[in-house]
Structure formats: structure tokens, C-alpha cells
Amino acid sequence: MTSSDTILKRKRRSLILLLAPFTVMLSVFFLVPLGIMMVYSFLEPGLYGGVEWNWYPYNYGRIIGWPLNDYEEFEPIYLKIFLNSLQIAIMTVIGTFVICYPAAFWVSRMQGAKKNLALFMITLPFFANLLVRIYAWLLLLRPTGFFNTVLQSAGLIIEPLDLLFTNFSVIIGMVYILTPFMFLPIYANVEKLDYSMVRASQDLGANPLQTFRRVILPLTAPGIIGGSVIVFIPALGNFIVPSFLGGSKVQMTGNLIERSFLQSRDWPFGAALALLIMASVVVLVVFQLSRQAKAEARGVS
Amino acid sequence: MKRISTSKLATAAAALTLVAPMASAEGNLALYNWGEYINPEVIEKFSEEFDVEVTLDTYSTNEELLARLQAGATGYDLVWPSVHMHDIMQKTGLLQPSGVNKMPGFENIDPGSIRSKEDPNAEYCLPYAWGAVGIFYNKELIPELTSWQQFFDYAKENPGRVTMLDDLRETIGVGLIMNGNSVNSTDKDEIAAAEQFILEQKPNIGAFRYDILPLVTSGDMAASHWYVGAVLNANQNPDLLGFVVPEEGATMYQEDICLLASAPNPDNAKLFMQFMMRPDISALNTERLTNGSVNTAAIELLPEELKGHPAVNPPADVRAKLQIFDDLGKDLKLYTRSWDRIKTN
Numbered sequence: 001m002t003s004s005d006t007i008l009k010r011k012r013r014s015l016i017l018l019l020a021p022f023t024v025m026l027s028v029f030f031l032v033p034l035g036i037m038m039v040y041s042f043l044e045p046g047l048y049g050g051v052e053w054n055w056y057p058y059n060y061g062r063i064i065g066w067p068l069n070d071y072e073e074f075e076p077i078y079l080k081i082f083l084n085s086l087q088i089a090i091m092t093v094i095g096t097f098v099i100c101y102p103a104a105f106w107v108s109r110m111q112g113a114k115k116n117l118a119l120f121m122i123t124l125p126f127f128a129n130l131l132v133r134i135y136a137w138l139l140l141l142r143p144t145g146f147f148n149t150v151l152q153s154a155g156l157i158i159e160p161l162d163l164l165f166t167n168f169s170v171i172i173g174m175v176y177i178l179t180p181f182m183f184l185p186i187y188a189n190v191e192k193l194d195y196s197m198v199r200a201s202q203d204l205g206a207n208p209l210q211t212f213r214r215v216i217l218p219l220t221a222p223g224i225i226g227g228s229v230i231v232f233i234p235a236l237g238n239f240i241v242p243s244f245l246g247g248s249k250v251q252m253t254g255n256l257i258e259r260s261f262l263q264s265r266d267w268p269f270g271a272a273l274a275l276l277i278m279a280s281v282v283v284l285v286v287f288q289l290s291r292q293a294k295a296e297a298r299g300v301s
Numbered sequence: 302m303k304r305i306s307t308s309k310l311a312t313a314a315a316a317l318t319l320v321a322p323m324a325s326a327e328g329n330l331a332l333y334n335w336g337e338y339i340n341p342e343v344i345e346k347f348s349e350e351f352d353v354e355v356t357l358d359t360y361s362t363n364e365e366l367l368a369r370l371q372a373g374a375t376g377y378d379l380v381w382p383s384v385h386m387h388d389i390m391q392k393t394g395l396l397q398p399s400g401v402n403k404m405p406g407f408e409n410i411d412p413g414s415i416r417s418k419e420d421p422n423a424e425y426c427l428p429y430a431w432g433a434v435g436i437f438y439n440k441e442l443i444p445e446l447t448s449w450q451q452f453f454d455y456a457k458e459n460p461g462r463v464t465m466l467d468d469l470r471e472t473i474g475v476g477l478i479m480n481g482n483s484v485n486s487t488d489k490d491e492i493a494a495a496e497q498f499i500l501e502q503k504p505n506i507g508a509f510r511y512d513i514l515p516l517v518t519s520g521d522m523a524a525s526h527w528y529v530g531a532v533l534n535a536n537q538n539p540d541l542l543g544f545v546v547p548e549e550g551a552t553m554y555q556e557d558i559c560l561l562a563s564a565p566n567p568d569n570a571k572l573f574m575q576f577m578m579r580p581d582i583s584a585l586n587t588e589r590l591t592n593g594s595v596n597t598a599a600i601e602l603l604p605e606e607l608k609g610h611p612a613v614n615p616p617a618d619v620r621a622k623l624q625i626f627d628d629l630g631k632d633l634k635l636y637t638r639s640w641d642r643i644k645t646n
Contacts, residue, residue, distance in 0.1 A: 047630060047631060048367060048371070048389050048393060049364070049367060049368055049371060050371060071634075073638075075638065075641065075642070077641060077642055077645040077646065078641075080645055081645055084645075142516065142519075142521040143462075143520075143521045144519055144520060144521050145521075162460075162461050164507075164508075164521075165461065165507050165508045243467070246508075247464070247507060247508020247509060247510055248467045248508060248509035248510060248644070249503070249506070249507075249508055249509060249644070251644045251645055255644075256641065259637075259640075261368075262362060262364040262365065262368070263362070263364060263468070263469055263637070263640075264469075264633070264634075264637035264640075265364060265633065266634075266637065
């Protein structure tokens with residue numbers, strides 16, 4: 001009795017010690033800044049950046065229409081920017097998924113060294129600086145760039161296409177930088193896919209489409225959902241790709257927040273925007289996860 | 302302001318930064334300047350002559366400078382804010398008087414370049430350099446460009462082949478100039494008209510962007526709203542590239558060298574300000590920046606391609622059409638909201 005007690009105590013103590021660095025880090029570098037942001041979002045913007053310590057809920061009014069005072073007007077454009085960002089983020093998720101899902105099956109069937117090489121190649125882009133990689137896309141997509149030159153010399157087009165500085169180029173850039181984040185969770189899932197299940201469904205007379213829909217897809221769903229969340233969140237907040245490849249004509253919430261803190265000198269508004277986006281992302285993710293949990297519970301019973 | 306992407310200066314700056322900032326206190330000077338906005342030879346010469354270890358850090362916008370200093374950054378002696386930011390920094394107590402107007406060499410400084418409203422006698426800061434914001438263009442695509450009207454007409458026929466700056470005051474400023482209004486207007490209707498003007502042009506504008514020198518040089522873009530610093534590139538390749546101050550008028554910028562209230566080495570900083578007023582040093586700096594000079598004695602020493610350049614050293618009638626930004630205080634909101642709408646719609 002006493003010995004098991006001390007073991008339990010010791011276990012608990014070591015657990016606390018092991019978790020302490022992480023907890024401290026999380027609270028210092030995440031919760032404290034989050035708290036500051038939350039407080040700032042309800043304060044009046046200082047004339048030259050910073051804040052005045054006056055209660056000022058109107059930063060939210062500009063975005064969602066309430067509450068408002070004489071000086072702050074409701075601007076539906078902020079919702080429009082958010083919807084546009086949402087659209088780009090969803091397109092990015094779809095784009096990365098289309099590339100990664102088949103590739104994950106292909107890599108998982110490889111053997112030994114070849115497989116390791118393939119996995120290494122997928123993480124390789126991380127070794128180069130992000131800005132350099134985005135800049136490379138600028139060179140590829142510009143009017144005298146690689147794609148236009150090839151298409152023109154092949155006689156397929158006469159005038160160079162407007163590939164750069166469009167929604168299209170932003171999505172390309174996003175898909176490019178976020179592909180590994182989609183690939184790795186899907187791959188982890190696909191690799192441990194139990195092929196006896198697939199064979200069983202074939203033995204029982206399912207056609208390939210049915211096997212895919214009823215067996216493979218549900219078994220790899222956790223990887224797909226995990227990958228989608230990890231791609232969706234950074235895509236929604238990204239401001240480097242739209243400013244480089246979108247020519248700042250494509251505006252995402254990330255750009256707006258950046259500008260609020262610098263050019264506009266309106267920190268509280270930037271903080272309010274960031275918090276609203278975070279809140280909506282959290283709601284989306286929680287909703288998705290609870291649906292998934294329900295579906296799993298049904299699958300088990 | 303002048304973002305030239307060659308890395309020579311950056312390397313020099315990095316090398317300078319590495320030079321022992323820990324050396325004896327009387328022999329140090331810490332500069333905090335825009336990227337690519339001082340000739341490294343000037344720093345070397347100062348360093349040799351006075352045996353001072355100089356470090357150089359850089360920022361890329363006035364707001365970044367202000368934000369860092371407000372957040373409590375210390376250790377810097379001299380900063381290079383634009384005139385309206387000089388006013389803000391002086392108002393918020395970040396600066397200390399340097400007495401630069403009593404120093405030998407101040408007689409070389411063009412009295413017209415003392416533009417600060419807070420510092421009308423130059424007791425705090427030394428005017429550094431100024432320049433127009435005009436159009437940098439590729440002559441193969443547009444043989445001769447003279448006006449904003451021509452710029453926008455070209456864009457209409459060739460959508461996506463021109464760029465404007467990703468800066469709310471500059472780009473809305475062009476809209477104000479096209480309607481004949483002041484770039485410091487705080488009139489709601491005037492700003493709305495400028496917004497409308499830029500919005501009408503937006504479908505034809507390829508991008509709002511700073512980093513355009515390689516795109517114009519390669520012919521990907523025909524013309525770009527940019528700073529006079531592009532004359533450095535235009536002069537290296539005069540048959541291909543040009544820079545013009547448009548007929549309708551343009552905005553101009555000017556930076557002043559200011560002594561921070563928290564400066565650890567105020568004596569060396571004052572020495573540096575005095576050094577910068579020497580005509581030969583000022584001219585050496587201008588050759589690299591291809592900016593307008595504030596030093597009347599230095600202008601005489603400039604090579605002809607700069608002294609005679611209508612954008613670098615514009616004649617009086619062009620100068621009269623240049624407008625500088627004032628600090629708008631709370632009314633900046635009118636511009637930021639307008640800019641949000643321009644970017645979104």
C-alpha cells in the first residue's frame with residue numbers, strides 16, 4: 001500500500017517536472033501575449049502607435065457592425081477580406097490534398113532507400129529560405145518568366161498570360177509552401193493502412209470505387225483531417241505569399257493585420273482582427289473535431 | 302525608401318556591425334538608418350579619421366523605427382526619420398537638441414531644406430537628403446514618359462504592366478495630385494475622390510509593390526511608381542531605363558539625421574553630424590544615393606550626370622510641384638480606411 005503510494009507520488013512528481021518546461025513556455029510565450037492582445041483590442045489606439053488606456057470596444061464595431069461610435073464606421077470590406085482569405089485557404093487545402101494523397105500511397109509502396117530518399121526530398125525545401133523559394137515562383141510566373149516563355153515558343157499563346165499577381169499565383173505559392181504539411185500526416189496514416197481490410201472488401205465483391213469510398217477513405221480520414229487543419233490555419237494567416245505573389249492586390253487578413261500594426265498605427269484594431277480570426281478558426285476546428293469524434297463513436301458501436 | 306536590392310552595402314553594413322561594439326565607450330557610434338541609405342565609404346572615412354567604431358543597423362519603414370524606439374530599444378545614437386516622423390519623434394520626446402545649427406559647416410545647408418514644423422531652426426536635426434517620388438520606366442516599352450496621365454493611359458492599353466507603391470500615403474497621394482489637391486488633404490471628399498481615382502486604375506495596375514527594379518529592367522513591368530534612387534540604375538543603363546518626375550507633380554521625401562534622447566555617445570554623434578556637412582563627404586554620399594542634396598556646396602562637386610539630372614537636381618519649376626508629407630495625426634485614419642477599401646475592392 002505505502003510502496004505503491006510512493007511510486008504513484010514519484011510518478012506524479014516526475015510528470016510535473018517533465019511537463020513544467022512546456023507549461024512555462026506555453027504560458028509565457030502564448031497565453032501572456034494572447035492576454036495582452038485581448039486587453040489591447042478593447043483599448044483606444046494611440047496617436048502614434050501603442051494604446052491609450054480607455055475602454056474602446058469600437059474596434060470590433062468596424063469589423064462586425066457593433067458597437068459603433070461617431071468616429072468608427074462599420075466597413076463590410078473586412079468581412080469580405082476574411083471570406084476571400086477563407087476561400088484561398090480552402091483552395092490551398094484542396095490543392096495540397098490533390099497532390100499529396102496519391103503521392104502518399106506511391107511513397108508508402110516504395111522500398112528501403114528509395115522510400116527514405118522520397119521522404120527526404122519532400123522535406124528538402126525546408127532547408128532553403130522561404131523568401132527565396134517564393135521569389136523563385138515570381139521568376140517562373142512573370143511575363144518573361146519560364147512558363148510564359150515556354151508557352152510562347154511552343155506557339156500556344158501569343159501574348160504572355162497574366163499568371164503573376166493574381167489569386168491563382170497566391171494559391172500556387174501557398175500550395176507549394178504548405179505541401180509537406182499535408183503530406184506528412186497523410187503519409188503516416190497511409191503507411192499503416194491495413195491492406196487485409198482492402199483485400200477483404202474485394203473478396204466480398206466491392207468494386208474499386210466502393211473499396212475506396214467505404215474502406216480506404218475512412219481509414220485514412222484522420223490523416224486527411226489532420227493535414228487539412230495544419231494547412232488551413234497557416235494558409236489563412238499568411239501574409240508573405242499574397243504580398244509577394246499577389247502583388248499586394250490580393251489581400252488576406254494577414255496583410256491587413258500587418259498593416260494595422262505598422263502603416264496604420266492602429267494596434268487595437270489589428271489585435272481585434274487577429275482575435276476574431278482566431279476565434280472563428282477555433283470554432284471551425286472544434287466543430288470539425290467534434291463531428292469526427294461522433295462519427296468515430298458511431299463507427300465503433 | 303530607397304530599397305536597392307544589391308547586397309554590397311548590406312555586406313559592408315554587416316561587416317561594420319561585427320566590429321567590436323564592446324570597445325571603449327568614448328570611441329563608439331551607433332547608427333540606425335534605412336537599408337541602403339548611406340554610402341559605406343562615408344562611414345569608413347569617419348571611422349578612420351576620428352578613430353571611432355561605428356555600427357549600423359537598418360529599418361525599412363518610419364513606423365518600424367518608431368515602433369522599435371517606443372518599445373524601448375536603446376543603444377542607438379543617430380536615426381534617419383522622414384521629416385514628418387522627425388516631428389512625431391520630437392513631439393513624443395524621443396530626441397534631444399544637437400545644436401547642429403551652431404556647428405561649422407551649417408552654412409552649406411540649404412535653408413529651404415529645413416522643413417520640420419517642430420524644429421524650424423534646426424536645433425535638433427540635420428537635413429540629410431531628399432528626393433522626388435516619380436516613375437521609373439523601361440524605354441524599350443515606353444520610349445519617353447513624362448506624365449502620370451501617360452502612365453495611366455499606357456496601363457489602360459497594357460493592363461498589368463505597371464506598378465504603384467504599396468504605401469498608402471504615396472499611392473493615395475498620386476490620386477490627390479491627379480485631382481489637383483494637396484497630398485496632405487484632410488478633406489473627406491477630396492480623399493474619397495482620390496480613392497475613386499486609384500480604384501478606377503486598379504484593374505490596370507499589376508501590383509502594389511516596392512521591389513520592382515529587376516522587373517522593370519527585365520521588361521516584365523513597363524513603368525513603376527518609385528523613388529529617385531532608381532536614377533542609380535537608370536544612369537548605369539541610360540538607353541534602357543529612365544526616371545522622371547511627372548508633369549502633374551509628385552510627392553517628395555526628406556530624411557533628417559536626429560540625435561536620440563537616449564544616445565549613449567552624443568559627442569561622437571555630433572561629430573558625425575558635423576562630418577556629414579562637409580561638402581566632399583556630402584557629395585560622396587549623394588553619388589551613391591542619387592538623391593537630391595541639401596548641401597549647396599556639395600552640389601557643385603557632383604558629377605554632371607547627377608548635377609544636371611532633372612529628377613535628382615530638378616529646376617525650380619519642377620521643385621515647385623513637389624509636395625512633402627505632413628504628420629496628419631488622427632486624420633491618418635481617413636487614409637488608412639481609404640487604403641483598406643482600395644486594396645479590397
